[in-house]
Amino acid sequence: MxxxxxxxxxxxxxxxxRFREAASALGLALEAYSIGKRGPDGNDLTIEVAMTPGIDAEHTLVISSGLHGVEGFLGAAVQLGLLRAWYANDASLPRVRCVxxxxxxxxxxxxxxxxxxxxxxxxxxxxxxxxxxxxxxxxYSALDGLLNPRQAPSRWEPVTxxxxxxxxxxxMPALKQSIASGQYDYPQGLFYGGDSPSRTNxxxxxxxxxxxxGSRRVVHIDLHTGLGAWATCKLLIDYPLSKSHRQRLSRWFGPDTFECTHTPVVAYRTRGSFGQWCAARNRSRDYLYAAAEFGTCNPLRVLAGLRAENQAHHWGLADSASSERAKQQLVALFCPRAESWRIQVLEQGMxxxxxAIDALLEPSQLTN
Ligand SMILES: [Zn+2]
Known part of the structure; x- marks a missing residue:
């Protein structure tokens, strides 16, 4: 349980x-990379990396969390659940390299x-x-005024x-595309991709x-929340998927568990995603990346929450009640408090x- x-x-x-303690208890190698910023407690903010040293380097499992900040509550819970489950199982690590x-x-x-x-x-x-x-x-420019009002959020605004x-x-397609594709022209707007490589980049x-x-075959699960139906999991792939990867995904996780959002003809192609970056960087490897999306609330509610928090961040008073309310609401939208949601998504994530580990251990079929 x-x-x-x-x-x-x-x-x-x-x-x-907790991540560091659980990884250390298993004897994993730990690295920490500062982004040069501080958290609310005044401490340095870091990306932590835990790796199994020297185990079957040919096959590697990558599990990443928190690329979208607040979505890290679930991603980190899955990571901690795995570390603790391995520890409880006589501290035995999977027979693949884990990053x-x-x-x-x-x-x-x-x-x-x-x-x-x-x-x-x-x-x-x-x-x-x-x-x-x-x-x-x-x-996007037509929706800028709606998505990014230059004022603090109001509880009484009829956003929906x-x-x-x-x-x-x-x-709906225009709204969806503005949201899903990202933009590089509105620095204070939602879904902004930046003007230069970030520290994480x-x-x-x-x-x-x-x-x-040394790794030849990699399965990478990047954990996200906020998209899809309540407490469901979908694997999203936004780079061209080979036939063999498609077949393997279907066999490993089930035929309806994944969706390839990369299509040859689109008005504005999404750029700068982690999946595309991994695919381009690892052409010499058999590299399969999937963003695991765990659904929470209605998409318009999620969008309203993102909008309010963005308003509060740029136009509200930092320590005001309305800013705090916007933050709390954002957390609730990306990591609902309901225990039933938390149990279901944790179980699915693990x-x-x-x-993915079983898939990495099956006899290699290099037929891209
Ligand atoms: Zn996300």
């Missing part, structure tokens, strides 16, 4: 401490934001060589009604190859990782 209360931390600092990346956006996790210290969505900041930090979907009117006027670029050194 999972001890849910002990696995979900109440804040980033507690999560990091656990805790809080890829420590600022967002600590300060309860989805974005980093520069208002950047890190899943749009990992651009490839030759791509520029400029451009937006054509519909405004969203519904915008959907009636612009169509630099840290990943500097160390990723070393963490995977099962997903166990399936």
């Amino acid at each position: 999972l001890d849910v209360a002990a696995l979900f931390a109440s804040d980033y600092a507690t999560s990091r401490q 656990l990346l805790h809080a890829l956006n420590p600022f967002g996790f600590a300060w309860r934001r989805r974005v980093n210290e520069m208002n950047v969505d890190l899943n749009r900041n990992l651009l490839q060589d030759g791509e520029s930090f400029r451009g937006s979907p054509s519909g 009604l405004k969203f519904l009117l915008a959907i009636a006027r612009h169509g 630099e840290i990943l670029s500097m160390h990723f190859d070393r963490w995977l050194a 099962r997903l990782v166990h399936n």
Whole structure:
């Protein structure tokens, strides 16, 4: 039985401490990378990396959490659940190399934001060589006023009604694309990809190859929340998926568990995602990345929560009651308090990782 209360931390600092203790108890090698910012407690904010030293380096499991800051509450709970389960099982680690990346956006996790210290969505900041930090979907400018009001949030604003009117006027596809694609022109707006590589981007670029050194086959689960139906899990892949990867995903996790969002013809292609970055960087390996999305609330509620928190951050008073309310609401939208949600998503997340380990241990089929 999972001890849910002990696995979900109440804040980033507690999560990091538990992650470090559980990894140390298993004898994992730990590394920490400062992003040069401080948390609400005044302490340095770091990305933590735990690795199994020297075990079957050919096959590697990567589990990452918190690329979207506040979404790290669940991702870190899954990581801690795995570490504690391995420890409880006579401290026996899986027979594959494990690389656990805790809080890829420590600022967002600590300060309860989805974005980093520069208002950047890190899943749009990992651009490839030759791509520029400029451009937006054509519909974004029309939605800027709706998505990014230049004022503190108000409890009495009929936000849902405004969203519904915008959907009636612009169509759901335009709204969806503005949100899913990211933008590089509105630094204080939602879904901003930044104007230069973030500190997380630099840290990943500097160390990723070393963490995977010698590895030929990799399965990477990047944990997210906030998209999809309540307490369900879907694997999202936004880079071209080979036929063999498609077949393997279906066999490993089930035919309806994943969705490839990369299509050859789109009006504005999403750029700078972690999945695309991993795929481009690891062409010499059999590398399969999937963003595991655990659903929470209605998407318009999630969008309203993101909007209010962004308003509070840029236009509200930092320590006001309305800012605190916006932060608490954001956490509740990306990590609901309901115990039934927490149990279900933790169980699914851990099962997903166990399936990924079994998949890595099956006889190699290099038929890309
Ligand atoms: Zn996310």
